[in-house]
Amino acid sequence: MNGRWIEGNDIRLLENGEEFFPRVFACIANAQREVVLETFILFEDKVGLQLHEALVAAARRGVQVDVTIDGFGSPDLSDRFIGSLVEAGVRMHVFEPGTRLFGKRLNVLRRMHRKIVVVDGAVAFVGGINYSADHLADFGPQAKQDYSVEIRGPLVADIHRFTHAALAQGQRYQRVRQWWRRRKHLRSTPDSLPRLGSAAAMFVVRDNTEHMSDIERHYRIAIRAARHRIVIANAYFFPGYRFMKELRRAARRGVDVRLILQGEPDMAIVKTAAGMLYHHLLAAGVRIYEYRDRPLHGKVALMDDEWATVGSSNLDPLSLALNLEANVIIRDGAFNAHLYERLDCLMRNSCHQIEREAIGELRGWHLVRSFLAYHFTRRYPGWASWLPRHAPRLQPALSQRLSPAYHGPKE
CATH class of the missing domain: 3.30.870.10 (Endonuclease Chain A)
Structure with a gap:
């Protein structure tokens, strides 16, 4: 998957939150089957609340929603914010939640820094924009200048497969049955999608095992x-x-x-x-x-x-x-x-x-x-390379009772 040129994609540049957030929220609002979202930062501000509303609405109408946040980048979400997502049926996962010592976060290294969204296996977003108000110009002088892309076409199938593999591999409590998850996942993800544009593209990741550089x-x-x-x-x-x-x-x-x-x-x-x-x-x-x-x-x-x-x-x-x-x-x-x-x-x-x-x-x-x-x-x-390279670990938000385990993509 990593480093494979795929022809026939339509790729649109999205600059800053003004272009990015409306496109993502609109796609989630129109989702029929599935939303998979990964982000480093999710804040409980006006942008985070808009995302929260879109995800809750999708889950309540039967869309399977998986959200992964980083434990270092998104440490302060309230139980009410997460709990209402979970109660609606959103499966919330936290990458390396970590602990605090004297109020200081210790999970500094090996962060899940990706920003990916895949909706219905048909459209994907990849870039650098987090879900926080500081990506909008009205935030003031500290508003960030940033970019993402919206992708439609055959490359989306690769990104879709990757997000489900990341979910399955990150949950240690499922490791015994991981071979079965992978087989089901491969059957559920389309091998290819129709060509929709002129762009050749590849999806490339960096991890701490097979794709380090x-x-x-x-x-x-x-x-x-x-x-x-x-x-x-x-x-x-x-x-x-x-x-x-x-x-x-x-x-x-x-x-x-x-x-x-x-x-x-x-x-x-x-x-x-x-x-x-x-x-x-x-x-x-x-x-x-x-x-x-x-x-x-x-x-x-x-x-x-x-x-x-x-x-x-x-x-x-x-x-x-x-x-x-x-x-x-x-x-x-x-x-x-x-x-x-x-x-x-x-x-x-x-x-x-x-x-x-x-x-x-x-x-x-x-x-x-x-x-x-x-x-x-x-x-x-x-x-x-001398630093610890433990396997990425996902934990359910709040409790395993409230946040169901990942069981592969929705059929």
Whole structure:
């Protein structure tokens, strides 16, 4: 499944919550059989309450609804919020719920960072947008800039199979009968869906067992193949050494390499980490644009005139070596052109280009810090592999009595 080009898809770019939430909520409202949703963050704010209403309504009319939230990203949902979902028939799953010590969350590593929705096995959404009000412009200066895609066509079958496999594999109390679940699941999921568009695409995940570096590998392959244009917009940019090496090589062979990074990050350490790599990138001819309007949360890229990717994976140690992530890679000229138009608009109207002369020469502690940061990127994938890689664990929300166990897709 991971890394298989599938032809005939219709893929639509959705920018920010204003475009994303109405499409997802409308699809859930029209669901006839099934909704499967995974998200890192679900907050009990106006967006979370809208999602809650849509899911409850779907479950009450007989739609099978499975929702997976991350225990670190969504730790504070009230019992009333979850209980009303469960009572309506929604099967709520929590990835690594974890415990607290002196009020501090300990489940920091190995997060379920994916953002996926599949409705009736016919339409899917994959991207970086969580279910929280800070993805809407009216949230104010801290509203996030982000992207997702709506997918129709044969690729949806792959995504649908993946979401059910993740549910089955994540529940340890079903492991004895997991072979049966998988057989039933494969029978229930259509092998293919009709061609609905012109885009070739693949669904690529990062996990901690079989696909530990697949997303980064596809990025590096595309960078190596690029001939005239690379644009990467990524919220948390601190990639591995081989990734950096490919970017520098591309710029030196004449490719127009542009990075859109956070100028006003939601975490100060993000800018510090990226800034430590600026000298190495600028010296090779990479152009760097800092987005200044609001926090950048996007994870998108394009190469030349056809290749593009949208997903949940940042280009930092957490996403590339620890988190569970999902991206869609797209090969389509029209989609690539539209994404470039949107990113070019950001660069022209909302970004400040970083000039090499303006950041000065590296001296003293700044030189040492940059040296250490640059060479850390050569080592962290290996260090990350030393950390515990336990099997992903899902638990029912509230109690197993209230939240029924997963029993495969609805027939």
